[in-house]
Amino acid sequence: MIRSWFGISENPFRSEGMTPLPHQQELLDILLVHCRQGGLCAIIGEPGVGKTYLKKAIQSFADKRMRVFTIGRSLHSYWNIINLIAEQFGIDDKGTAFKLEKKLIEQAFGLHHDGKSIVTIIDDAHLLEIETLRKLRLLFDDFPPNHNVILIGHPTLLYTLQMKNNHDIYSRITYSKPLGKIPFESIEDFIHKELDKVGLGHNVFSEEALGLIIRSGDGLLRRTQNICLSCLIEAVRDKKREVSREMVNTVLRQPHWNMDEETPSHLRGLIQT
DSSP: HHHHHHHHSSOTOOOOTEEEEEEEEHHHHHHHHHHHOOOOEEEOOOTTSSSHHHHHHHTTTBBEEEEEEEETTTSSOOHHHHHHHHHHHHHOOOOOOHHHHHHHHHHHHHHHHOOOEEEETTTGGGGGGGGHHHHHHHHHSOTTTTTTEEEEOOTTTHHHHHHHHHHHHHOOEEEEEEOOOOHHHHHHHHHHHHHHHTTGGGBBBHHHHHHHHHHHTOOHHHHHHHHHHHHHHHHHHHTTTTHHHHHHHHHSSSSSTTTHHHHHHHHHHHHHO
């Protein structure tokens, strides 16, 4: 709908094709070094700050010299998770847990022998049961030394690992980085670059509309991205070529953008809890 109305060939603000912001590119460069050296990295941040982008960016670097395996369903048990890993390793005959672990280790050393780096990304790692993470740590200890594990999760992940009884995992972290909210000027630059990529002029958002979008995005990449898309849809509905401040306000009146003002106080407390 947006492509047809604005006469463009690609969808704007696609997660797959997002241009990295300077701080993301710096972090990505550091992670790629660790991906070749091995270790345990922890990337933490609140929802919407750009963790998913980093995961997809690392996945895009998988080639003949680097294999990337991703665990995205972190609520599974240890047995189910190693089955997911085995599936990505191309191991069909799963057998018992002991046999499966042995095959995974053998396969990892086979890749290492072929000169390939191995990267395992565990997304939403804060949802993992700590005992499941401990079992994975013990398994990965038997992998080749160039195997790098990247834990991606909320700040609670590090709080949990810092507990004294979890120092067997915490002490193995070789690199950690918190992702915070993005400065407003960087958000404006991000919006302009995303418009450039699909051939839309910067004036598709009026000056007032752009300012309101940036403030309402609150330094969160995903939130800003979704507001921009919703505003472009609103422009299509109104048959306008420019997003006005009024259109942005129409979008922001939706309850999920405006919870503090629209939600009754007794429900706000429940949601925040």
